[in-house]
Amino acid sequence: MSTTPDVYSAEPIPEAARVEIDRLLQSGDLFRYTAEADAPVTLLEQEFAAMMGSRYALAVASCSAALFLSLKALDLPRDAHVLIPAFTFAAVPSAVVHADCLPVLVEVGENYRIDLDDFAAKLTPDIKAIIISHMRGHTSDMKAIMAMADAAGVPVIEDAAHSLGTTWHDRKIGTIGAIGCFSFQSYKLLNAGEGGILITDDADLAARAIIMSGAYEHAWAKHGDMAKRCAHWQNKLPLYNQRLSNLSAAIIRPQLAEVPRRVRDGLANHNYVAEALNQTGILHVPEPLAGERRAPDSIQFNLIGVDDAQANAFATEAATRGVKVQIFGLSADNARAFWNWQFLGSQPDLPRTRAMLMRACDVRLPARLTKAELDAVIAALVGAAHAIAEPARAYGT
Numbered sequence: 470m471s472t473t474p475d476v477y478s479a480e481p482i483p484e485a486a487r488v489e490i491d492r493l494l495q496s497g498d499l500f501r502y503t504a505e506a507d508a509p510v511t512l513l514e515q516e517f518a519a520m521m522g523s524r525y526a527l528a529v530a531s532c533s534a535a536l537f538l539s540l541k542a543l544d545l546p547r548d549a550h551v552l553i554p555a556f557t558f559a560a561v562p563s564a565v566v567h568a569d570c571l572p573v574l575v576e577v578g579e580n581y582r583i584d585l586d587d588f589a590a591k592l593t594p595d596i597k598a599i600i601i602s603h604m605r606g607h608t609s610d611m612k613a614i615m616a617m618a619d620a621a622g623v624p625v626i627e628d629a630a631h632s633l634g635t636t637w638h639d640r641k642i643g644t645i646g647a648i649g650c651f652s653f654q655s656y657k658l659l660n661a662g663e664g665g666i667l668i669t670d671d672a673d674l675a676a677r678a679i680i681m682s683g684a685y686e687h688a689w690a691k692h693g694d695m696a697k698r699c700a701h702w703q704n705k706l707p708l709y710n711q712r713l714s715n716l717s718a719a720i721i722r723p724q725l726a727e728v729p730r731r732v733r734d735g736l737a738n739h740n741y742v743a744e745a746l747n748q749t750g751i752l753h754v755p756e757p758l759a760g761e762r763r764a765p766d767s768i769q770f771n772l773i774g775v776d777d778a779q780a781n782a783f784a785t786e787a788a789t790r791g792v793k794v795q796i797f798g799l800s801a802d803n804a805r806a807f808w809n810w811q812f813l814g815s816q817p818d819l820p821r822t823r824a825m826l827m828r829a830c831d832v833r834l835p836a837r838l839t840k841a842e843l844d845a846v847i848a849a850l851v852g853a854a855h856a857i858a859e860p861a862r863a864y865g866t
């Protein structure tokens with residue numbers, strides 16, 4: 470029997486977190502605004518901003534909260550239309566709804582990137598903001614998107630929840646648009662269970678987001694050189710209280726040093742598996758865009774020349790061999806299939822995105838996997854592909 474690699478467990482949290490958590494438990498100082506200075510959340514913001522080369526960072530409860538606060542910081546009118554990709558996590562249209570805006574869904578191609586023709590067609594004068602989800606780290610053509618957005622005068626928010634460490638022509642993903650949002654949920658590159666952070670170079674957007682995240686009374690005075698900007702917004706904005714706890718920051722901070730290793734190993738693992746899958750002729754991993762350097766902790770590939778029954782059979786065969794494959798459009802109630810976002814009401818169909826989702830497979834591939842474990846994943850996926858391609862041989866004896 471082949472060994473089945475565990476692709477779900479997270480890496481252990483670095484030992485250094487324990488000392489800091491013990492200190493916090495001793496003092497009971499868990500709220501970010503109690504200490505006079507140097508609270509763990511404040512230090513995390515400073516370190517994250519420095520790592521990304523951004524002027525401001527605001528740590529919050531989740532990436533969803535970061536997206537919501539970004540839209541609020543932009544001061545969009547009620548019912549403003551916000552362009553989002555049709556291939557994203559349900560949290561993204563949800564953040565738009567939460568901010569009293571209306572999402573407009575853009576087609577995504579078989580390479581998981583935004584369809585630029587559909588983007589151009591839907592970037593009408595009604596559109597007041599754009600959220601670009603770099604889904605699973607797949608970066609859309611940010612040069613073309615920023616050119617169109619800038620020409621239209623529409624701000625871009627980057628949903629980089631799952632793209633920390635990805636670069637686009639040597640620029641860090643999340644630093645290209647007006648605001649970048651990241652997640653610290655357990656399946657992302659930095660794991661605190663829950664949490665998120667937004668980064669921006671725009672002082673006014675940062676100040677507004679700081680106040681609305683819950684820097685009430687004069688707590689914003691602890692945001693360093695943002696204090697003066699924040700003072701301007703005192704009592705003028707709602708307080709949505711989406712703050713991060715010191716405990717979460719203490720868990721994230723020692724992981725920042727792990728980012729380069731996780732990025733390097735994740736990419737090497739991905740490319741090793743991709744090469745083997747592409748040789749099957751049935752499983753196809755789309756090429757990265759020129760200038761894109763991803764930081765994957767999972768692999769996506771399309772099933773070529775198969776029908777729904779064969780696609781389902783592939784997932785079953787892979788599961789039998791110990792690897793769970795999720796086909797976005799074929800797994801029940803998938804949160805990344807736009808037709809399941811019934812809370813949006815009726816939406817126009819998006820045939821291109823739909824076709825992609827019906828054949829796009831998702832397999833977790835954490836950076837910590839060994840070569841033997843990667844080989845076991847490859848054997849399972851390639852074996853499953855051969856089984857559905859040659860049913861006579863697979864089922865005949």
Ligand SMILES: *Cc1c(COP(=O)(O)O)cnc(C)c1O
Pocket residue numbers: 530531532533534557558560561602603604605628630631651652653654664665
């Ligand atoms: C995980 C994820 C989110 C949501 O992040 P939370 O921190 O759980 O709110 C949003 N967008 C994408 C692309 C994600 O992968």
